[in-house]
Amino acid sequence: DQYISWHAGKSQWKKKKFLNLNSIGIEISNPGHENNYKDFKIKQINSLILLVSFLKKKYKIKNSNILGHSDIAPDRKKDPGEKFPWKKLGKKQLCLWHNLSEKKIKKYRNFKLEKHEETIFLNNLYNIGYSRISGANYKNNKIKLIKAFQRKFRQSMINGKIDQECLLISKNLIKS
Numbered sequence: 001d002q003y004i005s006w007h008a009g010k011s012q013w014k015k016k017k018f019l020n021l022n023s024i025g026i027e028i029s030n031p032g033h034e035n036n037y038k039d040f041k042i043k044q045i046n047s048l049i050l051l052v053s054f055l056k057k058k059y060k061i062k063n064s065n066i067l068g069h070s071d072i073a074p075d076r077k078k079d080p081g082e083k084f085p086w087k088k089l090g091k092k093q094l095c096l097w098h099n100l101s102e103k104k105i106k107k108y109r110n111f112k113l114e115k116h117e118e119t120i121f122l123n124n125l126y127n128i129g130y131s132r133i134s135g136a137n138y139k140n141n142k143i144k145l146i147k148a149f150q151r152k153f154r155q156s157m158i159n160g161k162i163d164q165e166c167l168l169i170s171k172n173l174i175k176s
Helices: 042-059 086-091 102-106 115-128 138-153 164-175
Strands: none
Touching: 042 086, 102 164, 115 138, 115 164, 138 164
16 A cells, blocks of 8 residues: 555546546456456455455545446446445445445336436536546446446446436435
């Protein structure tokens, strides 16, 4: 944790850019989406929990700043991905997590949003810390942003489409 490493690349969270300079990168061995993505090993996660607990206390890191590469660079990163146990870390107060019943909110899945609700959802993501999307690749980058959110907070369905379930999760995260 004393050296700068090239782990984040072109990245942004909240108002900070190029996070290599002011973040701690923890790499977890996994072949990734392009190479037969696997479940994380229990030993890896248990070690990670100890390490994150230690670093969080040492540096007074907020839960909202415990992130994956896909959070800080959704246009080019997918890791740690939908098999990463964010919920488990959230229950141990080691990252931001919603307190909604997955069974209850699942019934809102695939319910379309009105245009103003889509704007609310995107603004919630920006307020959480995700970077704003704009420019020529807006539509494609919006899908990647939504998928990054889903990989973390709705891992059972990653389709890049905003629905009522995503909106409810985002609203709950804003409250926490």
